[in-house]
Amino acid sequence: MPETAVPRTADLHLHTRFSDGTETPERVVELAKAAGVSCIAITDHDTLAGLPLAEPVAQRLGIELVPGVEMSASAGGVEVHLLGYWVDGAHAPFRAHLERQHSRRIGRIHEMVAQLGRVGVRIDAAEVLALAGEGTVGRPHVARILVKRGYVATMPEAFDKYIGDGKPGFVPGSPIDPRGIIQLIRDAGGVPVLAHPMYLRNDALVEQFTRDGLAGIEAFHSSHPQELVLRYERLAERLKLLVTGGSDFHGDAKEGLPVGAVKVPYAMVDALRRWKTAHLNATP
Ligand code: AMP
Ligand code: FE
Ligand code: FE
Ligand code: ZN
DSSP states (O other): OOOOOOOOEEEEEEOOTTTTOSSOHHHHHHHHHHTTOSEEEEOOBTOOTTHHHHHHHHHHHTOEEEEEEEEEEEETTEEEEEEEESOOTTOHHHHHHHHHHHHHHHHHHHHHHHHHHHTTOOOOHHHHHHHHTTSOOOHHHHHHHHHHTTSOSSHHHHIIIIISTTSTTOOOSOSSOHHHHHHHHHHTTOEEEEOOGGGTOOHHHHHHHHHTTOOEEEEEETTOOHHHHHHHHHHHHHHTOEEEEEOOBOGGGSTTOOTTSSOEETHHHHHHHHHHHHHSOOOO
């Protein structure tokens, strides 16, 4: 039987145990292979640590691995996530930022635990930090302990009641504004893309980020219903931004959401790469 050419697809937003996902980087690559995705980006929160483990497995299985990261920023107290593709982890200011984020995020857990204590919720920061292990610690780890200690029944409830933006236990993930993070990604040779714009729900801010040097927006995301995908595709067209997409896979921390839950055409990866060539000086 003649082989039919299967169109190549990509899933450009995946988390591992190195942040708030539950699978190893190696396993994430295997899951991508099983799902028939030809290109993936591992985009852990504020760390590149999972990439060296994923790389040899990707090579062995013939999966293209785009080195990525999902970086926290704060736009006047509003949490903004920026994806950076092909960032160079050896770039000194970039590496220094990730190191600062690592200690800031630990300090943030202590602040969150103190704030929660003021509303009668008593959890132990050490237990949250132990859950994250060596990985980037974040609100999902706090949420899991809130469930474990019986304060809420589910993780979404933990965000709704206690740790979502503006809730009593909320502390921003980074003090740096999106402009600074966009610049940092570009300086490190990366392509900056706004993650899951639906959580922002603010087109004026997207316009601002575009003036600040944003390259694209993640119109395709597992939380975006069809009408939002269309809306963000139109916004991208108007602002001359690239469009990307990904599942935002977190393993067991987000049930019913496998690797490849969002598959985008491989042409989007080519477009990102062309943007990098056209806009950024080659890193020495
Ligand atoms: P952090 O980077 O520590 O602020 O944590 C942000 C992460 O929390 C996101 O990447 C999601 O994985 C998770 N998250 C944010 N909002 C919610 C929500 N409403 N329900 C469940 N998980 C959420
Ligand atoms: Fe996450
Ligand atoms: Fe995110
Ligand atoms: Zn994510």
